[in-house]
Amino acid sequence: MQVQKSFKGQTDFGTLYLVPTPIGNLQDMTFRAVQVLKDVDFICAEDTRNTGLLLKHFDISTKQIAFHEHNAYEKIPDLLSLLTSGKSLAQVSDAGMPSISDPGHDLVKAAIAENIPVVALPGASAGITGLIASGLAPQPHIFYGFLPRKSGQQKDFFENKKNYPETQIFYESPYRVTDTLENMQDVYGDRQVVLVRELTKLYEEYQRGSISDLLSYLAENPLKGECLIIVSGFDGQEQVQDLDELDLASLVKKLVEQGNKPNQAIKKIAKTYGLNRQEVYNAYHQL
Template sequence: MERRRSFPAESTGHLYLVPTPIGNLDDMTFRAVKTLKDVDLIAAEDTRNTQKLLNHFEIETKQISFHEHNTQERIPQLVAKLAAGMQIAQVSDAGMPSISDPGHELVVACVEANIPVVPLPGANAGLTALIASGLAPQPFYFYGFLDRKPKDQRAEIAELAQRPETLIFYEAPHRLKKTLTNLVDGLGADRPAVLCRELTKRYEEFLRGTLSELATWTATDTVRGEFVVLVGGNPEPISNEATVDLSEPIEEQVDRLIAAGDKPNAAIKSVAKLRGLKKQDVYREYHHLDKE
C-alpha cells in the first residue's frame, strides 16, 4: 500500500484538481479562485474557454492546453514540471476534472511519480441533478456518456438493465431522442426517469415521467441544451446467484429473464455471459436451430 499526505512538510509540486462552474459563475468557490491565482500554471481543457473564466475573476495565471488529443504528449511535460516543484492546477471546461472530462491519466501519472494530488470540491452536473430529481439519491450508478454507436449503446444498456441503483447519464441534445428510444427498449417503457436540462443556468428545467413519456417529448418538442438523464433502478433485479444454476436448462433460464422484463436478445446475452458460452451458441440452443 501507499500512504501520502496532500501537504507534506517537504517542498514539492502539487497537482490541484479544480472544479469549474457548470453554468452559473457564482458557483465558483473562494478556494478555487484562490488556488487558480496562486498556482504557477493552469492545465486547461480549452484555454480559450478557461480564459473567459480567468478574466471574470481577474486571474492572470498562465495556461497550457491539456485535452484528450494531446494527453500523451502533455503528461510527461506536466509531471516533469511538478517534480521540479511547480504548482499546477488542472481544470476542464465545466465541472469536475476526470468526470467525463480529461484528467484521470494525469492523476495516475502523478500518483506513480509520488506527486501529491489535491482535489477541490465543487460543481458536478450528475450529483446536482440527482438531489433534485426525486429519484432515490442513494445508491446511484454514474455512467456518464453512453457509446455513440447504436449497437454498442444497446449492449451497454442491456448490461445495466438489472442494476437496482438510480442510473445517471450525460447526453447531448442531438443524440437525446435516439438514446431515450434505446433506453425504452432496453430498460422498459415504464421506468421512472428525469431529464435535467441546462443545470444552474437561466433556462434550467426538470422533465419528470416515464422513459416512454420522455422519449415522446423529444419527438414533439425542440430539444436544446446539455442534459443529465436519470433513470430509476430495477426494483426487482435478477441476481447473478439466481441465474448461474448450470443445472437449469438454457431455454428456461432465458425465458425467466424475458419474463422479468429483458428483451430476448439481452436475455440470451446475459445467459451466455453467466455460463461462459458464446452468444450465438445460446441463441441456437434457445431457438432449437441445431435440432431437426
C-alpha cells in the first residue's frame, strides 16, 4: 500500500504535475495551470511546437522536453532521474488532460513506483465536456477513447459492449465517423446518439438524434474538425439474441485470448448478455 500526501508530505523528490491544456479555446487555461507551468523546472510536451505556441501566448519561458509515444520508452528513465534529483516536471498533451490517449500514463506509473508525488490539475476534458451537454444520461458513463479502425474489429468491439447500460463516449476522426456509425447501427440498432464537433471552438456543433438521423444528415453535410461520438446505453428494450443463437463458448474464448482469465471472461459475457453465470460456465466447459 502507498499513501501520497501531495502537499504536506516530506520528500527530497520533485513533483510530477499533470497539467491540462485547452481543447480549442485558450481562455479555458486555468490560472493555476499557467502558474504551475511557470514554476516547474521542465515541461514534458507531446509536441513542443504546439505547446510552444501555448507557452508564448501565456508568456511562459520554462524549457520543454519532447515526450511522446515514439520516445517514451527511452525518455522515462531520464525524467525519473530529474524527479528523484529534486526537479519538478509538468506533463502536458497537445489538448486536454494528459495521460488520456498519450504516453503520460506510463510516466505516471513509473513515478508512482518510485514514490514520486504525482499531482493532477483539473481542467479541460473533451469527453466529459461533450457528455454533460449531450442530453444523454451523464451517469453512469464509460469513456473508451479511440475505436479500432478496421470494420470487423469495430463490430467485435461493439458486440462486446452493446448491452452495457452506460452512456458510451468515443473519439473519432471525421473521415471515419460515417463508417463507424454504420457499424454501430448494425450492432446496436438505431439508438440515440450525439455527434459533437469542434468543441469549445467557433464552429462548435452538437448533432443529436438517432443513428439513422445522423447518417442521413451527414450524407448531405460532410464533417470537418475533431469529433466525439456519444451513444446511449442499452435500455433493456432492444432486441437481444436468444440464448440458443449465441455461441457462448466462442465468446468466452475470444475474451480469454485477449488476456482475460476464464472466470473473468465468463462473468463479462454473463453481464453483457444478461445471462446466469452458471449457464455461460456450462457452455464454456461443455457441461
